[in-house]
Each structure stands twice: as C-alpha cells, then as structure tokens.
Amino acid sequence: MNKDPGRYKSFSRRVAVLGGGKVILLSVLAGRMYQLQVIESDKYKTLADENRINLRLLPPPRGRIVDRYGRPLAINKENYRVTLVAEQVRDIDTMLDTLSGIISLEDYERQRILREVRRRRGFVPVTVRENLNWRDVSRIEVNAPDLPGLSIEVGQSRRYPFAEDFAHVLGYVAAVSEKEVTGDPLLELPGFKIGKNGVERIFDLNLRGKAGNSQVEVNAVGRVIRELSRQEGQPGDDIRLTIDRDLQKMAADRLREEKSAAAVVMDIRNGDILALSSVPGYDPNEFVTGLSTRTWRRLVTDPQTPLINKAISGQYAPGSTFKMVVALAALEAKIVGPDHRVFCRGFTQLGNSRFHCWKKHGHGWQDMTDAHKNSCDVYFYDIAKRIGIDRIAQMANKLGFGTKTGVELPSEKGGVIPTRAWKKALIGTAWQQGETLISGIGQGFILATPLQLAVMTARLANGVEAVVPRLVRPAGDADKRGAKTGFEPLGISKRSLDIVREGMNRVTNELRGTAYRARITEEGMEMSGKTGTAQVRRISKAERDSRVLKNHERPWRERDHALFVGYAPSDNPRYAVSVVVEHGGGGSKVAAPIARDLLLATQKRDPANREEAPHTEAASVNSEEI
C-alpha cells in the first residue's frame, strides 16, 4: 500500500511519541486545574471575597446630652450637603458656573472642589457645600435638571441650641486630628467628629456609640455594585447632666452683666451641680462647622479668656471667703474658743511689718462671729498666727482645696494650698510667719477655683459628709431625697461648724453685715454667706500713706476680684453657691447680689426636690384642673 513503508513506520512511531507527549502535557493542565480549583480553592475563594467585598462603616448617631429633666442640650440636626459625582458631569467648570448662580461659591471653595475631583475617582462623591439652609436646598432641587451629577445628601451634625450658655459645660465636637486617631476605624471616616472639650470630650466614648457596617460588592476600580448585608450600628448613649437648663441659662445671663465671671450652684447633699457658668463664653456651634481664622484669633486674644472655663480652670486667691477655713482650723485645734476676742485697730504689727485690716480705722473688739460678719482681717491674722499654716492647710484640704474635685470636665485645676514643706520644695526658702498671716485672709500663695469654693461651702453647709461635685447623673439612680450618697465623712465637729455658720448667717442677715444689702428677704429662703475681695496687686506703702485708689479708678486688670460664697436656706441648707467676678471690685457689692439672685432662683425652682421640669404656667394650670 505504501511506497515507502520504512518512512510510514518511522512516522507512526514518531506520531505515537508526539501523541504521548501531548497527553502528558494536557494531564499537567488537568492536574493544575485540580490544584487550583480543588486543593487551593478555599484560599482563592477567600482572596476573591477580599477582592470584591468592601466593608463600609456606618457612623452611629451620637448620643444626646440632656439636662437633669431630660431636656436636650446637645442634639443631632439633619445637615444637608450638596455633593458632586464627577463622572456624571460633562464639564465641571460650566456646572460650577451654573451652580454659583444658585448658591454663591467662593473662589477658594471652587479650588477645593476641583482639587478633590482630581484626586478622587470619578464615581466618588465630592462635597460641594455643607450645612445648606432650606432656601439653598430647595433652589438646588428646583434646578436639578440643569445640574446633572449634583445631589443633596442628608447627614447629621451636632447642634447646641443654647450656644454660649452651655459652651463650657458641654464643650463641642470637631474633626478628628491626626494624633487622636486610635484603633477605632470610625475616627478615620471623613467628616467624623469627636468630643474635643467639656462633657462631649469626657464622655466621648459613651456618646459615640458603635459603628454599624455595610458589606458592599465592589468591582476592580472600587465602584459599588450592590449591598450584600447591612448591620446597623448602636447609637451612642444619652448623657444626663445634673444641670438645670433654666438655671444655667439664668446664671449665664446674670453673669454676663459683668465682663468676666464664673459661678457654680450645687446641691449640698448629693453634689449635683445645678449650674456651672463662666463668661464670656463662645458659640460651640462654630467649632462644629469650623472656625474662621478671624473668630479664632478673637477668641484666643480676648483678655477675658472666653475659651477657658473659669469655674474649674480659673484659680483665684479666695480672699475673705477663706476665713471660714481658718476659723474652723482654729476651733478644731481647740487653740481658740468661740469667745476668743481680738481688738482690731486697723492693723497688726509683726516685727517691722504692718498687716492692715480692710477697714482703715479698725473694728474694735471682735469675737469669732463678729469677725465673720465684718470680715475683720486683724482677727484672722491673730488666729492664723496662733495655729500656723500647716493646720490651716489641713482644714483647707478637708474642705476640698488643694486638689482637683474630680468633676467630669477636662482641664480642671487643683488650686494651691501652701504648707511649710510645699514652700521649701517649690521655692526653696523657709516659711515666713508673715505668710501665715496673709494666708489667714486667703491671700498669698493660696489659690482656689470657683468650683472648689462651692464645694467648701457645700461641705460646711452639709456638715456631715465631704460632698463631691458631679455633673452627670449616674444611670438608673433614682436620686430622690434622702438617697444614700456614700461620701466620706467630713470629720469636723458640729460645734465648730455651728459657730462658723452663725458667723456666715450674720454676714447676710444682720444689719451692717458685709453682705446685708444682698440678703434674701423671702421667708424660709434666707442665705448665709461670706464675701471676699481678693487683691491682685500689692498695695505699696507710699500708696497706702496717701490714699488707696478706689477700684473704679484703677485699670480693669488691676481691680480686685470680687467673690462670694453662700448657701441657703440658712436654717436648713440645701444649695450652695460660689461667685467670682474677675476684677469686679468688692465682693459685697458685685459678687453677693449675683449669688443672692442665683440662690433665690434655685430655691424657687427647687430642682433637687423635683423629678419633672417645671411646667409652663399654662401647662401647670391644666394639670391642676385634672
């Protein structure tokens, strides 16, 4: 059949070899398929899911902050923003021109938008403008056909309806800074805001909540194809403060009559802070949306330091408001009795130095309650000299001075209570007896915050427990009258406290008491208290020899700080107050009336004995009818 059988034989042998080779190679392919698709399949399935499944975080709504009756102080408001999807826009410049005819776009905004559009992929929305008002929203919606690629989105932004009144208590939220980034992936979300100050900062983790997530399928360039699953997050907890909203507002309004002041109103039994105010303040809403450089510069250069919460961070010489501490130290040490008498001739002599009383010609004979009533400096020079600085410091510490109170706010200051050892360690020189004398009238090294002054007042009005202030009501605590509070015992005898309290009563309720003119006349609401006027500069001998300038004759920065601490009702104390007016002048003239107004308003509202917010008049009438 074949003309060349040798050739055919060789050919068919070679074909067999070639065929065998091909079968082997095709088997290699099948083996590789088995390896990839069966043996290593799980690995590649995981890799495939990692490829296509993208986890998106859903930011949880931030918890609200409410007052003691549950009335909102910090809320989340719907925030309309207009976004742009670049790939749906034919010509971005033309589109922005059209848009600027509807809402005015600044040049820098345009540049930011164009920059972001260039940086991001075409389908990622770029924020054009946030916090749109209703007018702008509706104008954009109406013009939507001319603006392809633009859409209105709803987000949430923090809103503080009472602005300045609560700024120092609530603080504010703002964008996360680089060094605040922790492990929490929420913090890396664009536009996410965290508490930067005040309660917002201290309770940030409670308020923040847990992020939800949405699993989305994305393609190779990251475009979302569909949502695979969605897990809603857990909204942040609400935080309920001890503050009474109306009282806080009232305090802020009252303090704003002065240039720079702070006040604290406390419940003396459970430490509830009912109002804590510092003026001037700032509008926390501006921090949420971002401050302009001009506003920021104004805030940081203002000599009245609007950014500082003076109620907890302002440290002042307590002046005469410290005299109760000295009196209690003396009484508890049993070095002097209540009937100890000192003759005040306007000054006391110590070696070559002369220590003056605020009353140039002296008070004459003074016992302890007289000395409170008249705020006689010579009396307190005398007892301070007898007991020494360390006993004073000991009593001051008992009443809450010298350490932070631990209130739930950032940047609280601890004040200064000097001792011999303290001065040796800090300054390196020995304690001088003259320093004991001026410490006896709350001057010298001694510094205290308005909150510490309120705590001192609350403790000596309470008399039994060392009350600790609090700003947040513990969850689930009924907190009714008589609820056990669990404070440390104060450790001061009732006998001593009664004497001091009688002295404070005489300050306000006895004719010619230093704060008699600021007394509360309402039956059963009488206030006891103590004025204080803290010098901020030394009065030179030459000045004293000629004439001490009156406060209003001096520049603002050199005027005395006006202080007042008090509690009410006098016979059965419930509320304590402290007021500091920076460079306000005399405590009796400036600070005492504010304290009176606050204590009177507090007693009339009586927040400690109330579970519900006071109704408006109409509402209360209705409830009475039923």
Place this chain on the structure above:
Amino acid sequence: MSMRGFAPKQRLSLGRKALQINWGLVLLVTATAAIGVAMLYSAANGSWNPWATRQIARYGIGLVILITIALIDIRFWWRHAYLIYGVLLIMLVAVEVFGSIGMGAQRWINLGVIKLQPSELMKVGIALALARYFHGVSAEDVRRIPYLIAPILMIGAPSALVLKQPDLGTALFLIMTGGAVFFVAGVRLWKFGVVAAAAAAAVPIVWSTLRPYQQKRVLTFMDPESDPLGAGYHILQSKIALGSGGLFGKGYIQGSQSHLNFLPEKQTDFIFTMLAEEFGMVGGLVLLGLYMLIMIYGFAISLRSRTHFGRLLAMGITSMLFLYVFINIAMVMGLIPVVGVPLPLISYGGTAMLTLMVGIGFLICVYIHRDVTISRHGAGET
C-alpha cells in the same frame, strides 16, 4: 510498488466529497465554538453585544472557508503549498514595512471585515510548506543535514519577522509548530538535542535582546505574587478567579471576579479563566476533553492518510491546535508566562478563528482525500 497509472479513487465528484466530510469533527468544532459564544455572552454581562453576535458571524464565515478548503483537491494544496507560504511571508514583510513606516507596532492588515494578522495564518502556512517539503524527501535524505537547511529557513524566516514585531510568543509558536513537523518527518532526535542545547546557550544572548517589558513578564512569571499590583496582577487575578470557581463553579454569568473586572481581557486571552470560574473544574475538563477529541481526530486522520503530505499536514495542524490550547490554558493558570495566545475557537478575535477554521479545513481535506496518493515528486497528481 509503483503508483504510476494506478489511481482508483484519484477523482471524486463534489457531491461524494461532501458526503465524505468528517461531520463528527465539524460537530465537535461547532460545539466548541458554541461554548465560546456562550462565554462571550457571559463576558458581556449577559448580552449578545459586543462580542457574541460578531463571533457567530465569524464562525459562519469560517465554516464556509473550512468546507471550501476541505472540498478542494489535496493535490491543489500540495501544488500551491509554497505559493501560499510565499504570499503569507510577503504579507508578514509588508506588515513589518508598513509598521516601521509609521503606523506604529501594527501587526495586522485591514481587510475591512477582519483585521488579518499574517503571523497567525503563518502557523498554517508553515505546516503546509513543511509538509510539502518533507513529502518530497526520502527517509534516508531526512537524516542528512543539507536537506534540513531549506526547512529550517522556512521556519526561521517568518519567526525572525514575527520576533521583530516584537511578538516572542508567536515566534516561539511558529518554531514549535515547525518543530513538531520536523519531529514526525523523522529528523534524528540528536539534532533536536543540538538545537535545544544551542537554544539553551543562546538564552543569555536572547535575554539581553528582550525588551524590558518582556523580561519583566518572564520574571514575574517566576513569582507573580511578588508584584500583585504590577505585572503579576493578571496572573494572580486569573488564579484567584479560577481557584475560587472550585469544582463546580459559581454558575453561568455569576463569575464575580470576571464580571467585576478583576480579570483582564476576559473576552480574549483570559476567557478560559472565566469559563473555569463559572463552571468550575468540571467545565474546564469538559472543554479540555473537546479539544482532546478534536486532536484524536487529527491523529487518526493523519495516520489514515495515504500521502505523506497529508499525514504531515494533519500532524502540523493538530500540533498547532495543541499548542494553542496548551499555551493559553497553561498561561492563565500561571504555568508559563503571559504570551498572548488565544484559546482556539473560544476567544474573541477574527484571525485566530480564521486560522483554526482554515487549519481544520485542511484536516478534513486530508480526510476526504485520504486515499489519494501523490508521488514524491508530484507524479501521483495525474
């Protein structure tokens, strides 16, 4: 045994020839092409556009060409084998010249209907020319080196032109197709050894002449994971898509990796990956089985043919088909570098489809004319 003047079945009428067409083979080819169309429909996310319809049209044209080639007398093809080869070589030169004149790195001639790549068709051209050459060389002469110079040039000339394009993959493809014909033609094995040794020795020299992107391809082939976002991306994504398909696949048009565009060129070179992702290992093996059946037909046709020309041509065509299948599938599974060889009858592309249909046309032509004999010097053609 002399064949002169003794040719009982030398002439067949066209009708009888048509009955002789190996319809089983045509059916296998059509089934494979149908799978291709289905995959292109899937690649377009369940749409006939832009690929599936055009592929059907190409297959139709290809089928007409296949039958035409099959029905033409094998002696015609034997007679004009060198002419066809020569025309293809001129076209390759033309592409090279036009390409260098300023049309960029162009590898195709626009015929309107399809953009013809001469380098693809040259795969069949080489098989034709070598079959014709070795047909005329006796078993003794095949062992003599001087007789090997001409066929080596036949492979070398187009390979060099293609390499210059530069298309390393196709050049190697041409050399291997020719090598297969050399092998079955009876060239002594030690000569392959010498060539292989020479090639090994030439590796450093060739390496230095490779373009950086070609070097990078070979290097990332060694360890694709080392550069997952760069050059290794294609291989890694292909392996992920394929591996995640598992045994039974994710279902038709459900291949997430392919459809989310993680897979590059899913309608052309990486179409096997999409098939294996959607139909799993089972689907891959079914396709591989279809190719094996076509190749078995090729072997059977080759062994059954009574002319050496027909045997060699059938083996050349079968080897070409094998190389297409093996190189493409080995490539997408990360066994060999990415060289840009399409999956025969499946991948979207006109020239590859045409080349395959032409090749299989010749295969069936050999089958129809299996009893035709041609003398070593053309005496049998009457």
